[in-house]
Amino acid sequence: MATLTDVQPIPKLDPFKGVKKLPLEEFFTSGHRTCQGCESALVMKMMAKAAGPRTIVLGSTGCMYVANTTYYSTSWVIPWMHTQLGSSGSAALGTSAALKALMRKGKMKNEPINVIAFCGDGGGADMGLSAISATLTHPDYNCLILMYDNESYANTDIQLSGSTPYGAHTTFSPPGKMKRIMHHRWKKNMAGMLAAGHPTCRYIATMCMSYALQGMNCVRKALSIGGPTFIHSLDPCPKGWDYDPYLSHEMGELAVTTGVWPLYEVEEGVVKLYGKTKEIAEGRYKRGQVREYLLKQGRFAHFKDEDIDYFQSKVDEMWEKWLIPGVIPFRKEVEADSPAAR
Amino acid sequence: MTQAALEIKDAETTALITGSEAIAVACKLADVDVITAYPIRPYDTVMQYVAKLVANGELDCEYIVAESEHSQFEIVKHASAAGARVFCGSSGVGWMYAFEALTVTPALRIPMVAMVGNRALDDPGAFGVEHNDALAVRDLGWQLVWVDNAQEALDTALIAYRVAEDRRVFLPCAISCDGAFLTHSQALVKIPSSEKVNAFLPRYDRGDLLLHPDNPITVAPQANEDWLMEIRRQTAAAMERSYTVIREVYRDFERIFGRSYGNPFFEEYETEDADIVLVGMGTLSIPVKVAIRQMRKEGKKVGFVRMRWFRPFAAEELAKSLGRFAAVGIIDRDFSLGAPYLSGVLATEVRAAMYPSAKRPPIPGFICGLGGREVTVPDVVKMSDIVYEAADGKAQPLTQWIGLRE
Ligand SMILES: Cc1ncc(C[n+]2csc(CCOP(=O)(O)OP(=O)(O)O)c2C)c(N)n1
Ligand code: SF4
Numbered sequence: 001m002a003t004l005t006d007v008q009p010i011p012k013l014d015p016f017k018g019v020k021k022l023p024l025e026e027f028f029t030s031g032h033r034t035c036q037g038c039e040s041a042l043v044m045k046m047m048a049k050a051a052g053p054r055t056i057v058l059g060s061t062g063c064m065y066v067a068n069t070t071y072y073s074t075s076w077v078i079p080w081m082h083t084q085l086g087s088s089g090s091a092a093l094g095t096s097a098a099l100k101a102l103m104r105k106g107k108m109k110n111e112p113i114n115v116i117a118f119c120g121d122g123g124g125a126d127m128g129l130s131a132i133s134a135t136l137t138h139p140d141y142n143c144l145i146l147m148y149d150n151e152s153y154a155n156t157d158i159q160l161s162g163s164t165p166y167g168a169h170t171t172f173s174p175p176g177k178m179k180r181i182m183h184h185r186w187k188k189n190m191a192g193m194l195a196a197g198h199p200t201c202r203y204i205a206t207m208c209m210s211y212a213l214q215g216m217n218c219v220r221k222a223l224s225i226g227g228p229t230f231i232h233s234l235d236p237c238p239k240g241w242d243y244d245p246y247l248s249h250e251m252g253e254l255a256v257t258t259g260v261w262p263l264y265e266v267e268e269g270v271v272k273l274y275g276k277t278k279e280i281a282e283g284r285y286k287r288g289q290v291r292e293y294l295l296k297q298g299r300f301a302h303f304k305d306e307d308i309d310y311f312q313s314k315v316d317e318m319w320e321k322w323l324i325p326g327v328i329p330f331r332k333e334v335e336a337d338s339p340a341a342r
Numbered sequence: 343m344t345q346a347a348l349e350i351k352d353a354e355t356t357a358l359i360t361g362s363e364a365i366a367v368a369c370k371l372a373d374v375d376v377i378t379a380y381p382i383r384p385y386d387t388v389m390q391y392v393a394k395l396v397a398n399g400e401l402d403c404e405y406i407v408a409e410s411e412h413s414q415f416e417i418v419k420h421a422s423a424a425g426a427r428v429f430c431g432s433s434g435v436g437w438m439y440a441f442e443a444l445t446v447t448p449a450l451r452i453p454m455v456a457m458v459g460n461r462a463l464d465d466p467g468a469f470g471v472e473h474n475d476a477l478a479v480r481d482l483g484w485q486l487v488w489v490d491n492a493q494e495a496l497d498t499a500l501i502a503y504r505v506a507e508d509r510r511v512f513l514p515c516a517i518s519c520d521g522a523f524l525t526h527s528q529a530l531v532k533i534p535s536s537e538k539v540n541a542f543l544p545r546y547d548r549g550d551l552l553l554h555p556d557n558p559i560t561v562a563p564q565a566n567e568d569w570l571m572e573i574r575r576q577t578a579a580a581m582e583r584s585y586t587v588i589r590e591v592y593r594d595f596e597r598i599f600g601r602s603y604g605n606p607f608f609e610e611y612e613t614e615d616a617d618i619v620l621v622g623m624g625t626l627s628i629p630v631k632v633a634i635r636q637m638r639k640e641g642k643k644v645g646f647v648r649m650r651w652f653r654p655f656a657a658e659e660l661a662k663s664l665g666r667f668a669a670v671g672i673i674d675r676d677f678s679l680g681a682p683y684l685s686g687v688l689a690t691e692v693r694a695a696m697y698p699s700a701k702r703p704p705i706p707g708f709i710c711g712l713g714g715r716e717v718t719v720p721d722v723v724k725m726s727d728i729v730y731e732a733a734d735g736k737a738q739p740l741t742q743w744i745g746l747r748e
């Protein structure tokens with residue numbers, strides 16, 4: 001394919017064929033201090049395993065910085081560097097640009113080196129949105145930005161972000177005597193927004209590490225397709241969501257099976273639902289009720305039936321009315337919306 | 343931009359170029375690897391020149407137009423951590439928009455070189471020079487240097503890379519160029535041969551701090567009260583060492599390029615027999631020197647000390663020099679509202695530098711030339727007269743605003 005951009009060497013990372021085929025070597029190991037049942041820590045581990053040893057990781061401020069890199073007990077086996085809360089996009093771009101310049105100018109050995117910058121939902125969907133968006137428009141730099149979404153500013157004690165679900169109890173949105181629901185905003189559709197807004201970006205996906213093999217293969221594809229890529233991972237967080245840590249894995253599954261968290265990839269502009277989400281869309285799996293998911297979490301304990309109904313109606317809308325269910329929230333002009341002129 | 347400047351020859355050439363252009367030429371000579379741009383006047387002229395160098399194949403670098411100054415500085419910060427020589431810059435509120443990135447850059451021991459096209463901070467809007475932008479980072483570990491002509495801008499940019507990338511230092515350096523008066527004013531500049539530049543400036547070697555799979559380190563972990571203070575102390579020690587390194591580098595500069603700047607930290611003008619001196623930074627040196635020549639014809643022995651390096655601050659040396667005079671007037675092209683005696687930043691720092699000295703002349707301060715307002719020859723005469731009064735033992739206000747509408 002003719003291309004005007006001047007690209008870096010890209011690694012060849014074929015998908016892992018099954019759990020038994022995974023390499024045993026770990027690149028994110030002991031030394032971290034995350035909560036029991038922290039799914040984001042699992043994402044770090046699987047992400048590093050999927051990427052392998054020739055990788056540089058940049059990490060935004062948040063739980064995955066503060067709890068993972070205590071001085072003298074880092075859990076990172078591969079090179080790792082902190083970046084500012086809103087800087088994941090810039091960290092990925094700058095590191096990749098350096099490798100590219102140094103390799104082209106013969107100042108560094110020319111070889112594929114993966115660059116991954118991760119950020120939380122606060123660092124990514126709120127503060128870092130502008131830098132992430134900018135990076136996704138730069139076709140000549142290979143890098144992956146992975147947003148681990150625990151649905152709050154968790155490290156600072158669980159405050160609501162643009163990615164916190166409607167109505168959730170956080171320390172900045174506590175239910176009170178006058179107001180049961182303090183947080184009326186619907187969760188940002190990060191992956192869909194970025195896919196729609198960055199037509200030259202070759203790979204954007206959602207994932208959930210309850211489906212670890214699929215998640216790792218998303219990472220491998222994102223790193224080997226070329227250019228900047230983005231993955232949005234939904235990560236159950238026992239502290240912020242308020243549930244017993246042993247339920248983390250199940251909580252991720254429920255997010256997917258109730259249709260709250262659709263799994264999809266947008267590869268070279270083509271949308272592909274995958275996993276359980278695909279089964280739901282094809283009618284092979286019955287989408288569960290959000291009630292099953294919400295009421296297992298203390299952050300929704302103040303919900304009344306009407307709140308749950310509202311939540312369900314919004315999820316139904318996403319599946320029944322969106323242009324591409326779960327991905328693109330526009331609606332085509334339909335008869336019901338514009339009755340024929342009399 | 344003149345074509346002559348774009349074509350950098352192997353032999354030394356002379357070209358009529360602006361301060362901004364001179365720094366762009368220095369980037370080419372230094373073979374910078376990653377450069378990020380974002381528009382704001384007046385610094386952005388440097389990036390226009392850089393863009394042309396890149397477009398014409400004169401400069402081989404990754405040239406990235408960022409979506410904000412915060413990203414602009416973060417991108418090069420990370421590029422430098424991965425081993426690239428980098429260049430960046432900004433002006434006024436743009437520099438302030440990058441403040442978080444400016445904070446972490448020295449703390450991470452990133453030897454970035456940046457140009458500040460000094461500009462008044464908003465609001466209200468003004469394009470003209472004021473030094474508050476660059477001065478805002480004075481506590482953070484940035485080496486800060488002010489230049490007053492295009493030749494010095496080019497030379498200082500090369501010097502800045504050499505000092506910043508010295509393993510004993512590894513701290514960023516910002517070169518302040520007064521908006522319009524220097525960024526946009528042309529002068530004849532000697533452009534050195536790349537051969538000499540290569541002899542002067544070795545490759546950037548990040549050594550054991552390089553972020554690379556062959557050197558799998560964890561950079562900037564969570565240190566907390568356990569270790570933060572020791573790490574800060576190391577950064578402070580690097581700034582202390584910078585003082586010695588700057589001296590060494592200027593000596594080497596003279597040896598290789600055959601041009602000397604005398605004392606690197608400050609320039610003295612007509613001070614030998616002076617009764618009083620004025621002290622200031624940047625291009626106000628030009629009207630000050632004109633006024634001094636005029637006053638000397640009238641028998642007033644006024645001298646001038648132009649501060650180049652503000653960080654590190656050559657306190658002892660400056661105190662020793664200024665102690666020779668009957669009174670010293672400090673001209674601040676900045677403000678520091680509510681500061682001791684309501685003075686500007688430079689006056690406050692010079693007074694602090696003088697305190698341990700046995701010889702402490704009176705030090706009246708002046709705030710002058712804000713927002714790009716011209717510092718005129720009559721302004722300088724007026725300030726000199728006030729300093730003379732102070733020298734005669736007539737107490738003067740410690741801060742006066744000069745050139746202000748009544
Ligand atoms: C510029 C800036 N503002 C605020 C903070 C304080 N802060 C530290 S971690 C954090 C939470 C980040 O939330 P998120 O990105 O979702 O990551 P999480 O903690 O949830 O893992 C905040 C707000 C900061 N470090 N930097
Ligand atoms: S608060 Fe949540 S994201 Fe943070 S360490 Fe605990 S479980 Fe993980």
Ligand SMILES: [Mg+2]
Nearest residue numbers: 120121152154
């Ligand atoms: Mg979060």
